[in-house]
Amino acid sequence: MKARVAVFVSGGGTNLQAIIDASLRGDIPSAEIALVCSNKSDAFALDRAKNHGIKAVVCEKLPGEKRMDVESKLLKVVLDEKIDLIVLAGFMMILSENFIKSFPGKIINVHPALIPSFCGKGFYGLKVHEAALEKGVKVTGATVHYVNEIPDGGEIIAQKAVDVLEGDTPEILQKRVMEEAEWILFPRAVEIVSKSIISDKEAK
Numbered sequence: 001m002k003a004r005v006a007v008f009v010s011g012g013g014t015n016l017q018a019i020i021d022a023s024l025r026g027d028i029p030s031a032e033i034a035l036v037c038s039n040k041s042d043a044f045a046l047d048r049a050k051n052h053g054i055k056a057v058v059c060e061k062l063p064g065e066k067r068m069d070v071e072s073k074l075l076k077v078v079l080d081e082k083i084d085l086i087v088l089a090g091f092m093m094i095l096s097e098n099f100i101k102s103f104p105g106k107i108i109n110v111h112p113a114l115i116p117s118f119c120g121k122g123f124y125g126l127k128v129h130e131a132a133l134e135k136g137v138k139v140t141g142a143t144v145h146y147v148n149e150i151p152d153g154g155e156i157i158a159q160k161a162v163d164v165l166e167g168d169t170p171e172i173l174q175k176r177v178m179e180e181a182e183w184i185l186f187p188r189a190v191e192i193v194s195k196s197i198i199s200d201k202e203a204k
């Protein structure tokens, strides 16, 4: 048995690619990447999914719609596809408490800093690295955590530190954090959580 995983994306999807590559190498034996959902129709991550024959769905906010409407679309597709685990890989939309409560312990996220530093509302993407450089920290990194109702506030699953170097720009630091931490840590966390979801299912 494999956990059916949905990866939620909004942009380039390099973390999605890292998960796909790890899966192709056989490093995530407990999971099947069954679905990719994007809240942006122009996200390159959608092409990555299609290139690998993974079902890709756009759940975008249309004119006049609210966040709840997008969540209803996401919820429907996730339930239709019988998803066991939702992986937020650069998904730039804060999910409501209601949505999160529908999947207790079954949503994980990657954040490009060592939580509790540079996290929470307003800290996403390049902004996180800008804040780290502004503060002058010498070490940053990435965190994979469970998602609860507090942005970046759920239980930590894994962390990896990355050095900040002289002359770093936010873009250079972002690339180093991705290469040295996110792309390694996240696929490993997907395996750990999927394995535990399967064993819970089998025990029932």
Ligand code: GAR
Pocket (backbone or CB within 6 Å): 009, 010, 011, 012, 013, 014, 015, 016, 045, 089, 090, 091, 110, 111, 112, 123, 124, 125, 128, 178, 182
């Ligand atoms: C990644 O660095 C991810 O950690 C970050 O956005 C980037 C997405 O890149 N996520 C957040 O900041 C969430 N708070 P990707 O689309 O290439 O995976």
